[in-house]
Amino acid sequence: MAQIYLDSAATSIMRPEVIAKMTQYMSELIGNPSATHALGRSSKSALETARKTIAKHLNASSSEIIFTSGATEGIHWVINDCVDNGVKRIITTRIEHHAVLDTIFAIENSRDIEVDYLSLNENGTISYTELVQLLQKEDCPTLVCLMHTNNEIGTILDIEKTARLCKQYQALFFTDAVQAIGKTTIDLSIIDVDYLVASGHKFHGPKGVGFLYKRKNRFLKTLFHGGGQEKGLRAGTENLHSILAMTDALTLSYQNLAQEQEHLKKIKDYAISELELHFPGTKINSYPEKTANHILNITLPFPEKKASMIVFLLDMKGIAISRGSACQSGSNQPSHVLAQLLNKEDLKKPSIRISFSYQNTLEDIDALCEALKTI
Numbered sequence: 141m142a143q144i145y146l147d148s149a150a151t152s153i154m155r156p157e158v159i160a161k162m163t164q165y166m167s168e169l170i171g172n173p174s175a176t177h178a179l180g181r182s183s184k185s186a187l188e189t190a191r192k193t194i195a196k197h198l199n200a201s202s203s204e205i206i207f208t209s210g211a212t213e214g215i216h217w218v219i220n221d222c223v224d225n226g227v228k229r230i231i232t233t234r235i236e237h238h239a240v241l242d243t244i245f246a247i248e249n250s251r252d253i254e255v256d257y258l259s260l261n262e263n264g265t266i267s268y269t270e271l272v273q274l275l276q277k278e279d280c281p282t283l284v285c286l287m288h289t290n291n292e293i294g295t296i297l298d299i300e301k302t303a304r305l306c307k308q309y310q311a312l313f314f315t316d317a318v319q320a321i322g323k324t325t326i327d328l329s330i331i332d333v334d335y336l337v338a339s340g341h342k343f344h345g346p347k348g349v350g351f352l353y354k355r356k357n358r359f360l361k362t363l364f365h366g367g368g369q370e371k372g373l374r375a376g377t378e379n380l381h382s383i384l385a386m387t388d389a390l391t392l393s394y395q396n397l398a399q400e401q402e403h404l405k406k407i408k409d410y411a412i413s414e415l416e417l418h419f420p421g422t423k424i425n426s427y428p429e430k431t432a433n434h435i436l437n438i439t440l441p442f443p444e445k446k447a448s449m450i451v452f453l454l455d456m457k458g459i460a461i462s463r464g465s466a467c468q469s470g471s472n473q474p475s476h477v478l479a480q481l482l483n484k485e486d487l488k489k490p491s492i493r494i495s496f497s498y499q500n501t502l503e504d505i506d507a508l509c510e511a512l513k514t515i
């Protein structure tokens with residue numbers, strides 16, 4: 141059975157060029173980057189070149205990039221550390237990824253910390269007026285923790301404006317940019333973000349590798365003690381081959397950015413028009429404006445009883461899709477994001493997140509519509 145992959149926001153398929161390069165790195169770069177012999181020095185040099193390349197894509201300095209095992213690690217690290225270093229209040233939303241929400245929840249239950257959840261507009265955007273009101277409210281060390289692009293509905297935050305407001309009121313700004321890196325340019329020499337996280341497998345790199353950006357002079361204490369890697373912040377032999385492959389994947393994403401985004405927009409527009417044509421009453425939960433081109437969330441006009449089975453039924457037809465974020469796909473609970481945005485009736489209906497990559501075609505959308513007709 142042909143497999144159609146429409147779940148790129150959960151994880152993306154590695155670019156064949158990246159797999160080829162990674163295989164080469166695995167056979168050629170054999171030294172431990174901390175070893176002082178020639179083989180170790182070659183690995184170290186490749187590692188530091190990768191760091192410089194990633195920094196360059198973000199217009200940052202290489203000393204501001206720390207390699208991690210992925211975004212979840214970076215999120216946990218930054219939020220906990222900020223609280224350890226005196227943050228007394230976190231401003232966030234209820235539609236962040238669970239890595240953020242659950243980390244904050246754990247801290248809220250164990251520490252003396254206030255958490256303010258911003259209210260949301262219908263399309264998942266925040267109210268900047270409310271953000272300013274909260275920032276003005278009290279003189280309290282604050283971390284603003286807002287994702288760049290929502291992984292379920294694709295809503296995009298104005299990070300430039302958010303960063304400006306955070307600076308104006310001396311709050312720290314941390315953004316989860318997992319669904320944005322490699323899909324849009326982010327110039328950190330202009331946008332005053334303090335911390336940012338990314339994950340390699342979301343932009344056609346390997347899984348289990350990512351990076352954390354920490355602006356110069358912002359605090360971050362050691363996560364792992366040991367060998368002194370990552371400037372003593374995160375000991376342990378670096379995941380070299382994955383780091384290099386992730387870097388190649390990011391470079392290719394930025395080299396092909398304009399044409400791939402145009403392709404994604406075409407697929408998304410086509411999907412919206414075909415779904416509305418074949419399934420009148422389909423509700424588009426990802427607004428056409430201010431949402432990422434690779435994410436389309438819809439509520440189908442199908443009976444409620446199909447809600448929990450839809451992913452399984454599409455899977456039986458060879459179509460890989462999610463209901464929301466991948467970590468919740470086995471759950472029968474409605475998505476925590478849609479729960480904030482839809483009315484009770486719509487929330488009971490089947491909703492799916494269709495997420496695309498440069499590898500998808502319009503025919504994939506035709507196949508999805510045909511499969512949905514049989515459900």
Ligand code: PLP
Nearest residue numbers: 210211212237239291316318339
């Ligand atoms: N943040 C967002 C927005 C995500 O989409 C994901 C992955 O689904 C994560 C964080 C966690 O990334 P990882 O599982 O690679 O650590």
